[in-house]
Amino acid sequence: MKKEIIPSILLTIICILFFSGVYPVVMWGIAQLAPNKGEGFIVKDGKGKYYYENIGQKFSDDRYFWSRPSAVGYNAAGSGGSNKGPDNPDYLAQVQAAIDTFIQHNPGINKAEIPSDMVTASGSGLDPHISAEGAEIQVARVAKVRGLDKSKVETLVKAHIECPMWGMGPDRVNVLKLNLDLNNLK
Amino acid sequence: MNSQILGVVVMFVATLLLAVPLGRYIAKVYGGQRVWTDGIFNPIERLFFKASRIDPGIEMGWKQSLVALLTINLIWFLWAVFCLLNQSWLPMNPDHNPNMTPDLAINTAISFLVNCNLQQYSGETGVSYFSQVFGLMFLQFASAGTGMAAAAVVFNALKDRTTDKLGNFYNYFLRSCTRILLPICILIAAIHLFEGTPMTFKGIDTVTSVQGDTMHVSRGPVAAFVAIKHLGTNGGGFFGANSAHPFENPTYLSNIVQMVAQILIPFAMVFAFGFYCNKKRLAWVFWGVMTLGFLILVVPAIITEVHGNPYIAHMGISQPGGNMEGKEVRFGAVASAFWSIATTVISTGSVNAMHDSFMPVSGMNMLLGMMINSFYGGVGVGFLNFFIYVILAVFIGGLMVGRTPEFEGKKIEAREMKIAMIIALFHPFLILSFTALACYFTAHDTNMGWWFADAAGKHNAGGWLNNPSYHGFSEMLYQYTSSSANNGSGFEGLADNNPFWNISTGIVLLFSRFLPIIGPVAIAGLMAGKKFIPASGGTLKTDTGTFGLLVFAVKVIIAALAFFPALALGPIAEWMKTP
Numbered sequence: 091m092k093k094e095i096i097p098s099i100l101l102t103i104i105c106i107l108f109f110s111g112v113y114p115v116v117m118w119g120i121a122q123l124a125p126n127k128g129e130g131f132i133v134k135d136g137k138g139k140y141y142y143e144n145i146g147q148k149f150s151d152d153r154y155f156w157s158r159p160s161a162v163g164y165n166a167a168g169s170g171g172s173n174k175g176p177d178n179p180d181y182l183a184q185v186q187a188a189i190d191t192f193i194q195h196n197p198g199i200n201k202a203e204i205p206s207d208m209v210t211a212s213g214s215g216l217d218p219h220i221s222a223e224g225a226e227i228q229v230a231r232v233a234k235v236r237g238l239d240k241s242k243v244e245t246l247v248k249a250h251i252e253c254p255m256w257g258m259g260p261d262r263v264n265v266l267k268l269n270l271d272l273n274n275l276k
Numbered sequence: 277m278n279s280q281i282l283g284v285v286v287m288f289v290a291t292l293l294l295a296v297p298l299g300r301y302i303a304k305v306y307g308g309q310r311v312w313t314d315g316i317f318n319p320i321e322r323l324f325f326k327a328s329r330i331d332p333g334i335e336m337g338w339k340q341s342l343v344a345l346l347t348i349n350l351i352w353f354l355w356a357v358f359c360l361l362n363q364s365w366l367p368m369n370p371d372h373n374p375n376m377t378p379d380l381a382i383n384t385a386i387s388f389l390v391n392c393n394l395q396q397y398s399g400e401t402g403v404s405y406f407s408q409v410f411g412l413m414f415l416q417f418a419s420a421g422t423g424m425a426a427a428a429v430v431f432n433a434l435k436d437r438t439t440d441k442l443g444n445f446y447n448y449f450l451r452s453c454t455r456i457l458l459p460i461c462i463l464i465a466a467i468h469l470f471e472g473t474p475m476t477f478k479g480i481d482t483v484t485s486v487q488g489d490t491m492h493v494s495r496g497p498v499a500a501f502v503a504i505k506h507l508g509t510n511g512g513g514f515f516g517a518n519s520a521h522p523f524e525n526p527t528y529l530s531n532i533v534q535m536v537a538q539i540l541i542p543f544a545m546v547f548a549f550g551f552y553c554n555k556k557r558l559a560w561v562f563w564g565v566m567t568l569g570f571l572i573l574v575v576p577a578i579i580t581e582v583h584g585n586p587y588i589a590h591m592g593i594s595q596p597g598g599n600m601e602g603k604e605v606r607f608g609a610v611a612s613a614f615w616s617i618a619t620t621v622i623s624t625g626s627v628n629a630m631h632d633s634f635m636p637v638s639g640m641n642m643l644l645g646m647m648i649n650s651f652y653g654g655v656g657v658g659f660l661n662f663f664i665y666v667i668l669a670v671f672i673g674g675l676m677v678g679r680t681p682e683f684e685g686k687k688i689e690a691r692e693m694k695i696a697m698i699i700a701l702f703h704p705f706l707i708l709s710f711t712a713l714a715c716y717f718t719a720h721d722t723n724m725g726w727w728f729a730d731a732a733g734k735h736n737a738g739g740w741l742n743n744p745s746y747h748g749f750s751e752m753l754y755q756y757t758s759s760s761a762n763n764g765s766g767f768e769g770l771a772d773n774n775p776f777w778n779i780s781t782g783i784v785l786l787f788s789r790f791l792p793i794i795g796p797v798a799i800a801g802l803m804a805g806k807k808f809i810p811a812s813g814g815t816l817k818t819d820t821g822t823f824g825l826l827v828f829a830v831k832v833i834i835a836a837l838a839f840f841p842a843l844a845l846g847p848i849a850e851w852m853k854t855p
Contacts, residue, residue, distance in 0.1 A: 098348040100328035101446060102355065105453070108324075109417045110410040113458065114475075117465045117500040121475035128475035130495055130523060140483065142493055144472050144522040147485040154487065158605070167480060167492035168400050169517035171602040171630035173769030175747035176585045177850060181601075189593060204593040206584065210601040213520030213630045219605035223596050258283035259528040260597060260608035269486055 135270055142166075146218040147266055152195055152235045154272065155220070155228050155247075157265045158207055159188055162215035171213045185209050196231045203227055219262040222251045238275060246271060277582060280610035283528070284578070287535045287614070295540055299547025299559075305455050306428045306448060307552060317454045324450060332447035338801025341429050341445040342794055345422060348449075349389060349790075352418055356385035359411035360403070369404035370479025371494070376402065383778035383785075388412050390789030391419035391654055393505075393512030393625055393764035394781060396773040400494040400515055405477060412512060413501050417453050420508030420541075423656030424452035426793045427545055430660060431552045433800035434684050440805050452656075456541070457507055464503035464537050472526035475499040498523055506537040509654040511625035511764045519615075519628040520604055531607050531628060535615060538624045542652035545659045553684075557819040562662060565824045566621075569651035569831070574617040577638040581613040585635065586855050602630030613638060620645035623654030625764030632742070632751065632767040636854065639750055639767075640847035646761035647839050648831050649703065654762060657789075660796040662827075666818075667696040667799060668834075669827040673816050682815060686803040699795035704838035706760045706784050707753070711842065713780070714752045727776040740777070742769025746853070750846035755781065760788040 121128025131143040141147070148164040149157045157164070161172040174181035188209035193201060205223040225247045233240040250268045251261055304311050325332050336344065359366065360381035364374050376384065380396060387394040388411075397403065403412070425448035432442045469475055474495045481493045498514045502524055505512060519525040519534060543563070550559025584595030598609030607615075612629035619626055620642040631642060645651060650661035667683065671693055674681030681688040717724065717737035730739030741748040751767040758765055759781040766772070772781070817823065 094344050094347040095351075097328050097330045097446070098344070098351050101324065101330065101450070102348065102351050104324050104327055105418065105450075106355070106410060106414050108320075109453065109458070110414045113461070114409055114413075114497055114500045116462065117469070117475050118477070118497070120466050121469050121499065124469040124475075125472075128469055128473075128499065129478060130474045130476075130481075130493070131472040131526075135486075141486065142481075142483065144526045145491075145493055146522065147487065147491065148489055149487060151487055164485075164489075165492060167494055168398060169494075169515050169521050170398070170768070171517070171520070171633060173630055173632040173742050173767070174601065175632060175743035175750075175769075175850075176599065176601070176635055177587055177745075177747065177853065178743045181743075182587055182591075185588060186591060189591060201592050202594055205597065206588055206593055206595040207597050207600040207605055209593065210588075212600075212604050213602045213628065214515075214517035214522060214604060216517070216522050217604050217606075218522055221597055221605055223594070255528045257279055258286060258532075259611065260280055260605065262605045266486065273486075 133267060133270065135273075141266055143264070143266065144218055146216045149265060149269060152231060154269045155225055155232060155265055156208065158217050158220055159209065159211045160215040160217075161211045164216060166216050169214045169216055171215060172211045196228060198230065199227055218264050218266060220265055222261040222263055225250070225263040225268065232272065242275060243272070246275060277610070280608045283532070283611055284614040287532050290532075291536045291539045291543055294536065295543035296547050298540065298544040300551050302456060302544055302548035303551035305451050306431060306548070311455065313455045313459065321450055321454060325446070330446050332444050335441035335443055336445055337440045338429065338433065338442055338797050338804070341442060342797055344445040345426065345793070346790070349422065352415060353385050353389050356388060356411045356415055357381050359407045360384055363404040363407045366404065366406045368406040368409070368477060370477070373401055373404050379775045379778040380773060383782045386782045386785050387764065388415035388510070388512060389419055390762050390785050391423060391508070391510055391623060391657070392759065392762040392785050392789070393510045394759055394766065394785065395512055395764070396778060398516030399513060405496055408501060408514065409497055413504060416504045416508050416510040416512065417457060420457060420504070420510065420655045421449045421453040423654060423793070424456070424541075424545070425449040425656070426797055427656035427659045428452070429797055430663060430800040431549055433804035434553050436685055436808055438804070438806065438808050442801065442804060457504065460507055460537070460540075461500070461503040464507060464533055465499040467533050468499040468502060468530055471530040472523070473499045473502060473530065474523055495523065502534070503537070505626060506534045506624065507541065509538055509542065509622050509624040511619065511623075513626060519626045520630065522604075525628055528606055528611070531611060534626070535618060538626070539618055539622055539652060541655045542622045542658045545656060549659065555819065561819055561821065561824040564821075565828050566651045566662070568828060569648065570617070570621050573621065573641040573645055573651070574614060577617050577641045578610055578613040580635045580637045581609040590855065599633070599635055602633030604629065616642055617645055619765060620763060621651040621653070622658060623649070623762045623764075625758060627765050630768060631754070631765055632769045636847040636851035639754070640843055640851070642765070643754060643757055643843065643847065644835065644839070646757045646763050647704070647707070648835050649761045650831070657762070657792060661792055663796045663800070664696050664699050664792070665827055665831050667692060668700060669823065669830045670816065670818070672830060673823065673826050677816060679814055679816060682809060683803070683818065685808045685810060686806045687809070688803075692799045692802055695795050695799050699792055700834060702791055703760055703788060706788055707756045708838070708842060710756045710780055710784055711753045714756070715749065718748070718752070724776055728774045730771055740771040742771070746846055746850040750850065753842055753846050756784055759784040762789050
């Protein structure tokens with residue numbers, strides 16, 4: 091044991107310099123070539139404000155398409171899910187309440203068409219997406235509140251459905267991008 | 277839904293296609309043959325060894341290899357504890373995160389040292405960038421390299437010859453890190469940069485949302501971290517939400533890359549064994565057994581998650597995406613369920629959805645993946661765990677046909693069997709005894725004193741559960757299973773950042789990492805010293821489907837006998853209650 095101590099310490103120091111020093115610096119260098127220099131992708135609203143494209147935002151105003159419920163209130167200084175088990179009575183009561191609120195704000199919708207992602211919290215609490223069904227079911231409300239033609243909003247939503255990559259993965263809508271374009275819709 | 281299933285099939289096939297050539301490359305690296313990376317790494321490694329006064333040409337016996345392994349691990353542990361206890365004044369702390377408490381620092385250091393990455397803190401608020409990069413990320417390289425080096429010693433011992441010289445541990449370790457882990461990490465991290473993962477040393481950014489709320493957005497050097505986190509089957513997330521976080525895993529493509537990255541080396545190590553010892557058929561038999569186990573666990577999990585939560589179905593809404601609680605829309609139920617089983621059969625333990633919110637059948641299969649812990653298994657150590665079961669199967673098979681048990685031309689005798697049995701039984705012993713202890717406290721709602729305080733400052737043990745009933749039991753069982761399997765995922769609802777959980781899981785982590793390394797290396801080392809008996813007509817053939825099934829049966833029997841009662845109290849009871 092004794093004769094391994096000095097070589098072990100020396101090898102450790104060199105490895106720390108290499109794997110924790112050189113490697114991250116190389117990656118940081120490559121990041122300078124990536125969009126927004128590796129500081130997170132952003133979208134601009136054309137009026138000087140910017141948002142992080144991948145970080146979901148809280149949308150609870152009837153004028154906007156809502157995002158999913160979040161266990162961290164979309165504050166991206168932290169992240170996490172509800173960690174509620176599927177049969178937890180408190181949790182099921184929360185989901186029931188979320189369904190009731192959703193119906194209240196979207197009168198006239200068919201309850202059986204509410205997709206579960208609109209009433210359940212995501213894993214990160216920062217999910218930037220909702221399902222295509224989740225966007226479509228809100229079209230009537232958004233159009234009515236904004237006094238827009240329903241078919242126009244419908245078209246906008248269709249244009250925002252992100253197709254699965256190379257035929258893989260689920261259909262989804264980035265809520266932030268959809269709502270930014272919605273603000274520009276006349 | 278078909279598009280989602282296609283996604284997971286592509287992930288699996290892509291991993292296999294990459295793993296075979298990588299296995300050949302790994303075998304060459306350990307065999308000291310010429311590889312294309314020689315030009316870059318020969319001079320670098322020579323410099324490293326010269327500076328650390330190590331002669332990589334000196335061969336070590338199995339005992340000496342283990343001494344070197346344990347010594348260097350102790351030094352890494354002390355370094356990590358130092359980082360975590362002093363991060364508030366060390367550089368690279370733009371968000372002014374405080375020092376860890378001693379129990380949390382020790383738990384975290386152990387957990388990254390042993391390749392587990394159980395995280396009882398959240399990355400955004402619990403650690404500085406210095407700790408992340410110089411403490412934790414370093415350990416992610418080092419612990420993966422340790423596991424691979426131990427596997428390389430075992431490969432060397434299983435060659436058809438008699439020897440006590442099993443290569444140089446430091447050489448295996450450094451080559452694993454430089455020639456195998458680093459180049460692939462650079463590639464993975466680079467892909468992530470262009471998918472939207474940050475790689476910056478700037479701290480929290482404050483923006484105003486479209487609705488007018490103020491948002492704080494945590495960032496950091498994530499891309500470099502996330503690459504080794506998966507490639508080394510470490511699994512510790514940069515952010516609290518791990519790979520569910522939209523910075524850590526921004527797109528469906530990044531999800532595929534991370535999935536392939538984490539299963540790649542566990543696959544490749546099996547093939548590397550085949551190429552190294554020239555036993556390719558046997559390697560395919562091993563891989564077949566592992567894959568059979570993986571498929572038996574993953575298919576029911578995918579079906580249940582796609583089917584959704586019956587309690588929510590009862591409320592009269594639709595579940596087009598399946599059970600979406602704790603899942604991200606961009607991955608969907610299929611890729612999340614596939615991930616949850618993949619991350620538990622190998623020892624990664626990263627998550628892209630919250631395991632606490634999965635349906636009971638999926639939860640049980642995750643637990644089984646960790647309980648058996650060798651359907652692929654972690655980098656290097658997965659092979660070592662599998663090797664233990666092979667030894668047991670050889671012994672049982674030998675008894676059944678009435679022959680002296682032999683594996684690879686070496687007799688398996690009482691000493692080897694004793695070691696194998698201790699290792700095989702210690703895993704359930706650790707899990708079940710500690711779960712029983714935690715359950716006792718919970719059932720009595722014991723006042724734990726300074727050992728535990730919940731968010732409200734109360735000391736009663738019942739406060740550590742986030743869910744009642746059977747699911748609450750599963751939370752505790754999962755925590756110790758994950759620790760003992762060196763996995764690191766969790767039913768994260770459990771309030772685990774307090775001395776009780778930090779210390780008890782820390783003990784489990786240490787034992788369950790080093791015994792399963794010491795045991796197989798000792799067995800292989802003892803076998804290497806024995807006389808080589810060439811195969812004859814009476815030898816039990818190991819490279820056949822029959823032997824594969826025997827290994828599989830041994831695993832199932834041990835797991836069923838050891839864990840069925842515990843599973844019956846948790847996920848099975850929860851499942852039977854479901855309408």
